Amino acid sequence: MKIAIASGKGGTGKTTIATNLAYYIAQSGENVQYIDCDVEEPNGHIFLKPKIEEKDTVTVGVPDVDLKKCNMCGKCAEFCQYNAIACLKNNILVFEELCHSCGGCMMICPCGAMCEKQRAIGVAEFGVAGNIKFGHGKLNVGAIQTPALIKYVKKKANINGVVVIDVPPGTSCPVIEAIKNVNFVVLVTEPTPFGLNDLELAVGMVRTIGIPFGVAINRCDIGDGRVVAYCKEERIDILLEIPHNRKIAENYSNGNMILQIMPELNEKFETLYNLINRQINV
Numbered sequence: 001m002k003i004a005i006a007s008g009k010g011g012t013g014k015t016t017i018a019t020n021l022a023y024y025i026a027q028s029g030e031n032v033q034y035i036d037c038d039v040e041e042p043n044g045h046i047f048l049k050p051k052i053e054e055k056d057t058v059t060v061g062v063p064d065v066d067l068k069k070c071n072m073c074g075k076c077a078e079f080c081q082y083n084a085i086a087c088l089k090n091n092i093l094v095f096e097e098l099c100h101s102c103g104g105c106m107m108i109c110p111c112g113a114m115c116e117k118q119r120a121i122g123v124a125e126f127g128v129a130g131n132i133k134f135g136h137g138k139l140n141v142g143a144i145q146t147p148a149l150i151k152y153v154k155k156k157a158n159i160n161g162v163v164v165i166d167v168p169p170g171t172s173c174p175v176i177e178a179i180k181n182v183n184f185v186v187l188v189t190e191p192t193p194f195g196l197n198d199l200e201l202a203v204g205m206v207r208t209i210g211i212p213f214g215v216a217i218n219r220c221d222i223g224d225g226r227v228v229a230y231c232k233e234e235r236i237d238i239l240l241e242i243p244h245n246r247k248i249a250e251n252y253s254n255g256n257m258i259l260q261i262m263p264e265l266n267e268k269f270e271t272l273y274n275l276i277n278r279q280i281n282v
């Protein structure tokens with residue numbers, strides 16, 4: 001079972017909910033893995049403090065030009081939709097950092113002057129955090145192929161247990177890659193006008209893809225009641241509400257798991273997990 005914890009915007013408490021849900025599931029004796037797919041800014045490791053056992057460099061294919069075979073026709077530069085190739089009078093420049101590895105330029109080159117070479121975009125690390133299996137990706141600075149790294153990290157997902165996926169914020173391509181093939185999405189939000197706006201976008205996204213979902217409201221006692229009213233109107237289940245609490249904020253900023261510090265919140269995560277299970281098995 002794969003559960004994605006997503007949010008239309010950053011800073012809503014997505015990682016807090018993802019790491020603590022994984023912790024709750026592990027404490028209840030189930031085989032669980034936490035995967036941080038927020039590869040541009042992974043921070044689940046700060047809370048779970050894993051022991052890393054495996055580190056893979058993740059690469060993508062980019063074109064390499066053999067100028068001896070090239071006739072300077074410029075077809076590759078014309079073809080590339082990302083302006084990753086410039087055809088000069090006596091040279092072809094490839095801007096690897098702009099390349100999306102579609103492979104098209106290599107296919108259309110009439111002289112067979114292009115072949116593929118590998119370019120590193122980041123690393124994927126795997127290990128354990130107590131009885132939680134752990135994985136995350138770290139994208140290199142300047143690399144743009146976020147979905148490729150997410151795909152790599154997800155390939156090593158637990159097949160015999162529960163996987164909790166920490167999804168990048170927003171509703172763009174990396175999010176789609178991270179929630180692809182999951183059984184359920186928890187959309188984390190906060191009860192503010194910005195929270196509502198981004199929740200509406202995220203709801204549109206998961207409905208379009210057709211994945212069952214519910215909402216978790218963090219800092220539920222700040223802002224106004226419009227998020228709750230929206231969920232009622234749209235018949236969306238609110239699966240979890242976490243109050244604004246100084247102790248939670250302090251422990252978050254110290255990199256502590258809230259369920260370790262505040263076991264009284266166990267019940268809320270138990271309810272969240274039971275509701276997810278119920279909805280998946282409907």
Ligand code: SF4
Binds near residue numbers: 081085101102104
């Ligand atoms: S592989 Fe695709 S994106 Fe990359 S340079 Fe060639 S055409 Fe452009």
Ligand code: SF4
Binds near residue numbers: 072
């Ligand atoms: S398409 Fe091939 S032959 Fe034409 S400019 Fe590009 S690399 Fe050279």
